Amino acid sequence: KMKHNTKQSRPSIKTTKVTKPGKNVSFDQNSSSTNEKPPRKFGQEDVLAVLSILTASLFMIGSFRSLKIAPMFKIFPVGIISYIVYGRAKRGEEDSDPTISFLGAGLFFHAIGDSYLHQSRDNIFVACILFGVGWAVYLLIITSELWLAGRLNLRETSWAGRLSMLIGLVYGINFLSSILKDFDHRGENGYWPLIFVIYAFFQSATLAVSHMAHTKLITLGCWMYIFSDSIILMEPSLKMELYWITWPLYYGGQWAITMGFMRFLERSIDGVQGIPDNGVPAMLSTLADISAGTRTNFHTSQQREQSVDDDSDGDEEDLD
Numbered sequence: 559k560m561k562h563n564t565k566q567s568r569p570s571i572k573t574t575k576v577t578k579p580g581k582n583v584s585f586d587q588n589s590s591s592t593n594e595k596p597p598r599k600f601g602q603e604d605v606l607a608v609l610s611i612l613t614a615s616l617f618m619i620g621s622f623r624s625l626k627i628a629p630m631f632k633i634f635p636v637g638i639i640s641y642i643v644y645g646r647a648k649r650g651e652e653d654s655d656p657t658i659s660f661l662g663a664g665l666f667f668h669a670i671g672d673s674y675l676h677q678s679r680d681n682i683f684v685a686c687i688l689f690g691v692g693w694a695v696y697l698l699i700i701t702s703e704l705w706l707a708g709r710l711n712l713r714e715t716s717w718a719g720r721l722s723m724l725i726g727l728v729y730g731i732n733f734l735s736s737i738l739k740d741f742d743h744r745g746e747n748g749y750w751p752l753i754f755v756i757y758a759f760f761q762s763a764t765l766a767v768s769h770m771a772h773t774k775l776i777t778l779g780c781w782m783y784i785f786s787d788s789i790i791l792m793e794p795s796l797k798m799e800l801y802w803i804t805w806p807l808y809y810g811g812q813w814a815i816t817m818g819f820m821r822f823l824e825r826s827i828d829g830v831q832g833i834p835d836n837g838v839p840a841m842l843s844t845l846a847d848i849s850a851g852t853r854t855n856f857h858t859s860q861q862r863e864q865s866v867d868d869d870s871d872g873d874e875e876d877l878d
Contacts, residue, residue, distance in 0.1 A: 775818030782811030
């Protein structure tokens with residue numbers, strides 16, 4: 559009789575790593591489900607986010623807003639968000655996206671503008687410059703990513719997005735007309751009110767381009783910011799402060815813009831949907847190369863013209 563071993567050896571299971579852009583996922587060949595990630599722990603970013611929300615909630619209290627130290631604290635709500643973004647700028651030694659640092663810079667300009675404007679309403683023009691720079695950075699990030707991917711096209715937007723862009727355009731025109739209607743450079747403020755024109759342009763342009771990025775959070779944040787500005791413009795006619803409406807809209811809009819940009823740039827890093835990596839540095843480098851090439855061609859043409867002139871002068875001397 560032949561004795562068979564009743565215990566069969568268990569087949570070995572090989573683990574294969576499938577590499578996706580920006581992610582490493584391990585799974586068993588005999589199992590269809592991927593290994594679950596360990597639960598996320600309450601870390602430093604969460605503590606900073608809670609601190610940002612707490613400092614922002616202080617400005618819902620009218621008595622706190624009137625304190626002398628309030629302008630100093632006004633930098634923290636959005637400033638902490640900026641710090642969180644800078645902390646995410648480095649995603650390891652080999653994987654980093656300098657464009658995220660530009661996002662942190664844009665938030666930082668807004669934080670400084672918040673503090674400066676809270677000191678006095680007379681600082682409105684300087685604060686508007688700071689806010690405008692922040693909007694310009696937002697616009698630069700979106701356009702650089704879409705431009706290098708070849709997706710900076712109105713055809714990339716849906717009909718709902720185009721309607722939103724149209725409403726934003728009407729808002730921008732109405733905003734500018736209300737400013738320029740009573741503009742007089744011989745007045746007390748001189749040409750300073752024209753700063754609002756540049757501010758409104760960057761704000762409306764960011765709203766329009768955000769629809770091409772297919773990131774609804776950025777568009778939502780832009781609209782919340784715009785509604786906040788619109789209510790602030792109505793405060794003088796209403797003769798009352800509506801900070802309990804404008805401040806939550808503004809602060810929530812900054813969070814929405816930040817989260818939208820982080821998702822947008824994470825898609826950029828992962829190479830999803832044809833969005834390139836390091837959009838802003840790449841675009842600036844491309845523009846620098848174009849500018850350098852233009853200067854080189856200009857100098858080359860000048861040298862050719864000079865050599866032709868020298869040759870013609872030499873021929874005239876030979877004829878003489």
